[in-house]
Amino acid sequence: RAAEAGGEETPLLVHFGELLEDLGIDLAQRIPEALSATIGSAVFSASKVRDRFSVDGWAALKDLAATTQSMSEKDEVSDANGRIMGVLLRKITGFSGLAHENMYRFTGWRFMRIGRSLERAIATASMLGLMxxxxxxxxxxxxxxxxxxxxxxxxxxxxxxxxxESVVALLALDPMNPRSILFQVAEINDQVQLLPDGGLAGRAGDLARAALRLHTQLATTQAGEVDTAFLERVHGELEIISDLVAAAYLG
Structure with a gap:
C-alpha cells in the first residue's frame, strides 16, 4: 500500500500506521528492528535447547535469520519492503509448518499452541478494533x-x-476460520483442558474458567453486537488469560 501511494501519507496509511507504531514497527525501515529482534530472540532461545531441537527446524530458523540479515543490507532490491516481507512470511510459514507437523504433542507443544493462539487472537482484536x-x-x-x-x-x-458485519463475522466470530478470534480462543480452551491440572477442578481452575468464559461469550455473540469497545474487552480478557497461564505454570 505504501508503494502504491508513492510515499504519500494517505488517510489509510496514517490510520493503519497507528497499529504498526504500537507494535514498534517503523515503515521507513526495510527490516523493522522489532522484527529483527524477535527473530534473533527465537534463534537465541532455540540455541539453548539445541539438543532438543530438530535438525530441519534449526536449519529453517537459521535460514530465516540469515535472510533477514541479508535483506536488511541490500539496497538494490526494488519494491523492497513488500518483496522482503513476502520472502520472510514464506520462510516463517515453513518453520511453523515443521513445528506443527513434526513436534511431539507433549506439554511443551501445548504451551506453544496456547502462546501462538493468544498472540494471534490479541493481534486480530487490536487490528480489527482499529479497522x-x-x-x-x-x-x-x-x-x-x-x-x-x-x-x-x-x-x-x-x-x-x-x-x-461481514468482516467481524469472518475475523472475529467464525469458528472455522483459523484467523478468527473465536477459532483461536477455542484452541486455547481445548489446550488448557489438557494441561497438567488444567481443568476446572485443577490448580489452573481460574485459567480454565477464564478461557471457557471468553469462548462462550464469543460463540454466543452476533456480528452486529461487535464494535471497537467489545474488541477492547476481548483484548483485555486475552491478556488476563495470558497472565493466568504464567501464574499457574511459569511462576
Missing amino acids: IADDAPEGALDIAIEIGDSVLTHRRRFSLEASV
Missing part, C-alpha cells in the same frame, strides 16, 4: 481482510463488498 472504528478511512475493511488472509473466504461467503 472497524467509526473514524476508519475508506479501504480499512479491505485491509483487515487481507491481513487476516481471508480474501478468498470472504469472497466465497459474502457476495457483497466488505461491510463491518
Whole structure:
C-alpha cells in the first residue's frame, strides 16, 4: 500500500500506521528492528535447547535469520519492503509448518499452541478494533481482510463488498476460520483442558474458567453486537488469560 501511494501519507496509511507504531514497527525501515529482534530472540532461545531441537527446524530458523540479515543490507532490491516481507512470511510459514507437523504433542507443544493462539487472537482484536472504528478511512475493511488472509473466504461467503458485519463475522466470530478470534480462543480452551491440572477442578481452575468464559461469550455473540469497545474487552480478557497461564505454570 505504501508503494502504491508513492510515499504519500494517505488517510489509510496514517490510520493503519497507528497499529504498526504500537507494535514498534517503523515503515521507513526495510527490516523493522522489532522484527529483527524477535527473530534473533527465537534463534537465541532455540540455541539453548539445541539438543532438543530438530535438525530441519534449526536449519529453517537459521535460514530465516540469515535472510533477514541479508535483506536488511541490500539496497538494490526494488519494491523492497513488500518483496522482503513476502520472502520472510514464506520462510516463517515453513518453520511453523515443521513445528506443527513434526513436534511431539507433549506439554511443551501445548504451551506453544496456547502462546501462538493468544498472540494471534490479541493481534486480530487490536487490528480489527482499529479497522472497524467509526473514524476508519475508506479501504480499512479491505485491509483487515487481507491481513487476516481471508480474501478468498470472504469472497466465497459474502457476495457483497466488505461491510463491518461481514468482516467481524469472518475475523472475529467464525469458528472455522483459523484467523478468527473465536477459532483461536477455542484452541486455547481445548489446550488448557489438557494441561497438567488444567481443568476446572485443577490448580489452573481460574485459567480454565477464564478461557471457557471468553469462548462462550464469543460463540454466543452476533456480528452486529461487535464494535471497537467489545474488541477492547476481548483484548483485555486475552491478556488476563495470558497472565493466568504464567501464574499457574511459569511462576
